[in-house]
Amino acid sequence: MTKGLTKINLVALTFGFAFLYVPILILVFFSFNESRLVNVWGGFSVKWYGELFQNEDLLQAAWISLLLAAAASTLSVILGTVAGFVMARFTSFRGRTLFSGMIYAPLVMPEVITGLSLLLLFVSIDWGRGLGTMIIAHTSFCMSYVAVVVQSRLVSFDRSIEEAAQDLGATPFKTFFVITLPVIAPALVSGWLLSFTLSLDNVVITSFTSGPGWDTLPVKIFSAVKLGVKPEINALSTIMIAIVAIGVVTASIVQKRAMVERQRAERMAAAAND
Amino acid sequence: MSMDRDAADRPTAALITHEDGSFLEKLEMRLRRGRFAFLAPAIVGTLSLFTGRGAVIALPYGFLLAFFLIPFLIVLKISFSETALSIPPYTELIEVVDDGFEYFVNIKLNLSNYWTILSEDTYVRAYLNSAKIAAISTALCLLIGFPMAYAMARADETIRPTLLMLVILPFWTSFLIRVYAWIVILKTEGGLLNTFLISIGVISADDPLRILNTEWAMYIGIVYSYLPFMVLPLYANLERMDMTLLEAAADLGCRPIKAFWVVTVPLAIPGIIAGCFLVFIPAVGEYVIPELMSGDNVRVIGRKLFTDFASERNWPLAAAVSVVLLMILVIPIMLFQRQQARLQEAGR
Incomplete structure (x- = not known):
């Protein structure tokens, strides 16, 4: 390629990543601002973090959010894995088109529609709104993401090892748990993490399906932001960003190590065969 | 036999x-x-x-x-019921009448909610406005996202995973926080952008830029939040592209710019379509970003639905609004679903 194109590429990348990251970095930076005003630097301080941990209301909401996200993503991984398996392996059964439609549609469905429809369902069957309805609602959109992740992992799966297990007398059920599941485990982990963050982030579907007293952290942040900018929210955001950054970096290091380990094992196996 | x-x-x-x-x-x-x-x-x-x-x-x-x-x-x-002062706040569609002699089943289909949507200017405008905003946002995402995805796919193989992670990372952080970050920057009174521009003397303190609570802020918010959804399918597509095709084009005397339009772009169309659907469809019903960033006078259908539901407590009308919204979106959603299914089949 010519030099000019590379330069254009460099500009595109710099501009794109600056657009994505500068706002986040600014937010983190100003969370350590002594001053209440966002645009005046009053010196380094962690006082907003202190105030955050005094705020019982927000801590309670954070606890509800974590509980909800953990439950919804666990349920999503169970249902989504089965759904992904069905999509990847059962290529023809009655109603497959409807099934794949119900898997892919939630990925793009506007949240106001999903939220309202679930609310009307819960109301018409007289199911009191609370943690249970929120878990169901979050699962109904998170499981689609898990299904897609698991499906694409299964598509590139070497099925000969499954066949080998079945030739050796394993039932399909046992083969799935002993062979398939350990191989696709990384996909389940990323599916769980993805569901967890999607659930932890949701405002619209949550506000439709939550009951009184079950306000989650995003719902609280949303109503606070509507009223204006507050330094406590900067601090809270920074904590959430830090958790995510640590989590993602750890996950990628673990994954890289596992890959190196596997390559080493493969090399040793190849050497032993010679 | x-x-x-x-x-x-x-x-x-x-x-x-x-x-x-x-x-x-x-x-x-x-x-x-x-x-x-x-x-x-x-x-x-x-x-x-x-x-x-x-x-x-x-x-x-x-x-x-x-x-x-x-x-x-x-x-x-x-969506076919009427609003009522009861719990739940709507009338029953099917009514069983038993007057001792005879047994009726009354079914009342009430079309007034749909009539409201079709005849009231605010609803028609809100739908059109939402579609317009989603279309412009999608185009902007493509404009920023395509060069990014292209540069990533052509970058050195060793740094590609890092670049990919950098695109995915913001997606993992709360989108609400990212929207909030822009509010901090764009605020008129004491926003960071205005403070910066005033301090370097580009604008005067009496006449700051008014971006927050306008359509502009909303576009920035939507493009910013949805950009990774555009970049990821584009990157997946461009990265898989067979580079020998470009070499063949060059060997046959095609200049790089022309090869880009004649070879790369047509091959990237599945990625472009996937990215556009992933941005356009949810953006039509977007509620949070317009609510937080665009001020009161930008009317979009997501906000209309939410007010009908939450403030007006007119659930049947909100239901009819979402039925119409879904009818508008059903064709793009089905096309998206079909394309995803086809991509998965191709990967098999």
């Missing part, structure tokens, strides 16, 4: 489960010998739904039917 007889003799269980359902086969054999032999296929067929393949399919299928499809049918039903 003998083939047909074979099939007829084989137990139903084996046909349905595709594996030797030994228990069910034995059960069916026993049933066939008994008095209710004619019921055997029905009994075994029903049972086989709860074992093996049938059960595996039934678990997620049942969940999605109950919590994704049926809710839409309920929305459709309630």
Whole structure:
């Protein structure tokens, strides 16, 4: 390629990543601002973090959010894995088109529609709104993401090892748990993490399906932001960003190590065969 | 002929489960010998739904039917009711009248909610405005996202995973926080952008830029939040591209710029379509970003639906609004679903 194109590429990348990251970095930076005003630097301080941990209301909401996200993503991984398996392996059964439609549609469905429809369902069957309805609602959109992740992992799966297990007398059920599941485990982990963050982030579907007293952290942040900018929210955001950054970096290091380990094992196996 | 007889003799269980359902086969054999032999296929067929393949399919299928499809049918039903001062705040569609002599079933289909949407200017405008905003946002995402994805796909192989992670990372952080970050920057009074521009003397303190609470802020928010959804499918597509095609084009005397338009862009179309759907469809119904960033005078359908539901407590009208919104989006959603299914088949 010519030099000019590379330069254009460099500009595109710099501009794109600056657009994505500068706002986040600014937010983190100003969370350590002594001053209440966002645009005046009053010196380094962690006082907003202190105030955050005094705020019982927000801590309670954070606890509800974590509980909800953990439950919804666990349920999503169970249902989504089965759904992904069905999509990847059962290529023809009655109603497959409807099934794949119900898997892919939630990925793009506007949240106001999903939220309202679930609310009307819960109301018409007289199911009191609370943690249970929120878990169901979050699962109904998170499981689609898990299904897609698991499906694409299964598509590139070497099925000969499954066949080998079945030739050796394993039932399909046992083969799935002993062979398939350990191989696709990384996909389940990323599916769980993805569901967890999607659930932890949701405002619209949550506000439709939550009951009184079950306000989650995003719902609280949303109503606070509507009223204006507050330094406590900067601090809270920074904590959430830090958790995510640590989590993602750890996950990628673990994954890289596992890959190196596997390559080493493969090399040793190849050497032993010679 | 003998083939047909074979099939007829084989137990139903084996046909349905595709594996030797030994228990069910034995059960069916026993049933066939008994008095209710004619019921055997029905009994075994029903049972086989709860074992093996049938059960595996039934678990997620049942969940999605109950919590994704049926809710839409309920929305459709309630969109034909009237609002009422009761709990729940709408009238029943089907009324059973029993006056002692006769037994009626009254079904009242009330079309006034749809009439409101079609005749009131605010609703029509909100739909059109939402579609316009989503279309412009999608175009902007493509404009920023394509060069990014292209540069990533052409970058050195060793740094590609890092670049990919950098695109995905913001997606993992709360989108609400990212929107909030822009509010901090764009605020008119004491926003960071205005403070910066005033301090370097580009604008005067009396006349700051008014961006927050305008359409501009909303576009920035939507493009910023949805950009990774555009970049990821584009990158996946461009990275897989066969580079020898570009070499062939160059060998045949095609200049790089022309090769880009004649070879790269047409090959990237599946990625472009996937990215555009992923941005456009949810953006049409976006509620949070317009609510937080665009001020009161930008009317979009997501906000309209939410106010009808939450402030006005007119649930039937909100239901009708979402039925119409879904009818507008059903074609793009189906195209998206079909394309995803095809991509997955191709990957097989």
